[in-house]
Amino acid sequence: MTIFGIGLHVLIALFFAVHVIRSGQQMYWLMILFMFPLLGSVVYFIAIYLPDSKLHHGARQAVAVAARVMDPGRELREAREAYDYTPTAQNQMRLAAAQLAAGAAADAAASYEACLQGPFAGDLEIRFGAARACLAAGKAGAAVAHLQTIRTSDANFRGEQLALLLAQALAADGRASEAGAEFEFALGRYNSFAAQAEYAIWAAGQGDGDKARQLYAELQRTMERWNRHTREMNQELIRRVQAAMASLPR
Numbered sequence: 001m002t003i004f005g006i007g008l009h010v011l012i013a014l015f016f017a018v019h020v021i022r023s024g025q026q027m028y029w030l031m032i033l034f035m036f037p038l039l040g041s042v043v044y045f046i047a048i049y050l051p052d053s054k055l056h057h058g059a060r061q062a063v064a065v066a067a068r069v070m071d072p073g074r075e076l077r078e079a080r081e082a083y084d085y086t087p088t089a090q091n092q093m094r095l096a097a098a099q100l101a102a103g104a105a106a107d108a109a110a111s112y113e114a115c116l117q118g119p120f121a122g123d124l125e126i127r128f129g130a131a132r133a134c135l136a137a138g139k140a141g142a143a144v145a146h147l148q149t150i151r152t153s154d155a156n157f158r159g160e161q162l163a164l165l166l167a168q169a170l171a172a173d174g175r176a177s178e179a180g181a182e183f184e185f186a187l188g189r190y191n192s193f194a195a196q197a198e199y200a201i202w203a204a205g206q207g208d209g210d211k212a213r214q215l216y217a218e219l220q221r222t223m224e225r226w227n228r229h230t231r232e233m234n235q236e237l238i239r240r241v242q243a244a245m246a247s248l249p250r
Contacts, residue, residue: 092114128146
């Protein structure tokens with residue numbers, strides 16, 4: 001395709017050439033763009049322009065999701081290689097996070113626990129990661145212990161997230177009354193959509209239809225005011241709430 005006798009790929013290369021000059025990139029990019037206008041533009045877009053652009057957060061998420069779909073094991077593979085090559089505490093933390101994201105909860109829990117044995121024993125982020133991994137691995141008691149240790153150390157650390165995770169861990173550990181009290185605390189303190197939704201899911205699982213329906217009514221009123229983007233961002237939580245409500249007797 002040509003525009004005024006100039007190939008479209010050349011016009012695109014010119015556009016990126018202007019970006020090279022305005023953004024202070026290395027001048028060798030100009031040579032690449034004009035010697036190989038099509039391929040050079042693609043490389044420049046991926047390597048320089050895209051990371052530097054002011055894309056909407058949602059677009060950035062879409063790119064990240066696409067990368068995970070095309071190579072879902074990449075981060076775990078690279079994290080493991082980095083740790084095997086240089087077994088530092090930082091690389092072990094990265095490996096633990098990658099294992100948890102990949103669904104290898106038991107491995108993640110072991111990696112986080114190993115991180116807590118050294119100089120990072122007091123790191124609350126690592127302990128929070130250990131709690132998440134333990135809960136996902138079916139070690140609810142260990143998750144509760146980690147979360148209570150964090151709260152004792154810093155009552156304000158990840159306030160709502162910690163409260164909801166602690167409530168879920170207590171529920172998984174069979175401590176229903178304590179879980180209910182923690183959900184009530186989270187609801188009274190934060191009263192967020194997440195707190196209402198997680199409480200409703202737990203209440204439905206306990207057979208407390210009245211509480212679940214009361215919370216669900218609040219959730220529906222909130223969702224009525226949402227735009228499509230907000231609804232999409234919370235789609236997984238909405239799905240879980242709706243599944244929990246569907247399990248209640250009519």
